[in-house]
Amino acid sequence: MTLQNKILSVAKDTILNEAKAVAHLESLLDDSFSNAVECIYNSKGRVIITGIGKSAIIATKIVATLNSTGTPAIFMHAADAIHGDLGTILEDDVVICISKSGNTPEIKVLVPLIKNFNNKLIAIxxxxxxxxxxxxxxxxxxxxxxxxxxxxxxxxxSTTAQLVIGDALAVCLLDLRGFSSKDFAKYHPGGALGKKLYLRVSDITKANQKPEVSLTTDIKKVIVEISEKMLGVTAVTKDNKIVGIITDGDLRRMLAKTDNFEALTAQDIMSESPKTIDNDAMAVDAMDVLETNGISQLLAEENGTYSGVVHLHNLIREGII
Structure with a gap:
């Protein structure tokens, strides 16, 4: 067996071993799990999660997952807890203690102290x-x-199993709380994920210029409007309502068809009934419209009137794609 094949074999065995262990966890779930979820859900306090060694590292991840899904949680290292950090625990808090063996010296010292506080204790x-x-x-x-x-x-x-149990707790609590994508966005405002959840079309249109011509605007002015507003498009409006759209492509097709375009107006070359989106819609929905229709620009409306343009480049720049 080559070194490369040996490495792949060990990696595959590791993944299969952990996958089987995770799958087996489903058969170990019982009323104690559902009661623990209800205990946390009904608690007026926070979730304090503690552990030592690798279990402590898993505890920090579970804390992060709970916090990001609507369940306030704090990490407390088991060794630090018995040297002053027990003050972290408040009266209504629920404590989760993570330990593979459940018999480490720090755990044996810590658990009776937690019980003395009369806080509910959940063991993983x-x-x-x-x-x-x-x-x-x-x-x-x-x-x-x-x-x-x-x-x-x-x-x-063992640490993978602990992590999966923590995820199961968090998802059950998320479900009980009716935690929605809007709630999720409140806790994830940064980065591409956050923008997908909270960035709206209006956030983009207000930052863009607003190209606009009337039905009777001559072609020269149409070209100038598209060029100056730098979005490769202009809306054609009547009484501030969208009646058409002219893109760079429309101008190129016009030039290919005729040499005498001075007498033409916007109405002569515009595309009628363009794709539009509401100004209050999510930016990610605008991306779906662009992708579905194979277009680069989308006109936005607010209360039935023209409000601006969303360009594919806007969405790329914001990290929506």
Whole structure:
């Protein structure tokens, strides 16, 4: 076996091992899981998630997922907790403790302290019979038969299982809260994802110039309007309502058809009934219209009147594509 084939074989075995372990988690779900979700959902406090070692790293990810989906959460390192950070926990908070064995020294010290505060304790552990499992109000079983590590030592499959349990918790809570894409946008305002969720057509049209001619505007003025507004298009309007559109392509086709265009007006070369979009629509919806119709510009309307232009380049620049 070549070195390359050996590497691929180990990688595939790792993925298959973890995939089987994740699939097995479904059979381990019981009433304790649903009760834990209800406990968090009905709580007036936050979710405090703690762990040590690799479990602590998984805890930080679950915290991030909960926070971004409408469930306030805070990470508390198990070792720091017993040296002052227990003050993080407030009266109505729910505590989730993550530990594969459930028997690490820090966990054995921490759990009784949490119980003394009378906070509900949820365990994510691979050992239901462990100290943590016995002390917790709700136990979420993250048992795996073996790690992907060939020595069955390095936390690999077990941490993947913990992460999946955390995702399942977050998605269940998201569903119970009726958390929508609009809610999601509130917590993700930055980057391309955020813009897809909150950027509207109006945000683009107000930043663009507004090319506009009437039905009787002569061709020279049409060309100047398209050139000066730099969007490769102009709307043709009557009483501020869109009646047509003229693009760079329309001008090229006109020049190919006739040498005498001085007597022509916008009405003679415009395309009627152009594709339009409401000014309040999402920018990502404008992208769908452009892609579906194979066009580069889209006219926008507000209350039935012309409001501006959305260009493909606008959407590329904003990271919508």
């Amino acid at each position: 552990t691979g050992n239901k019979d462990s100290f943590l499992g016995q002390q917790a109000d709700y136990v979420l079983n993250a048992f795996v038969e073996k790690e992907a590590c060939p020595n069955n030592l390095a936390p690999t499959t």
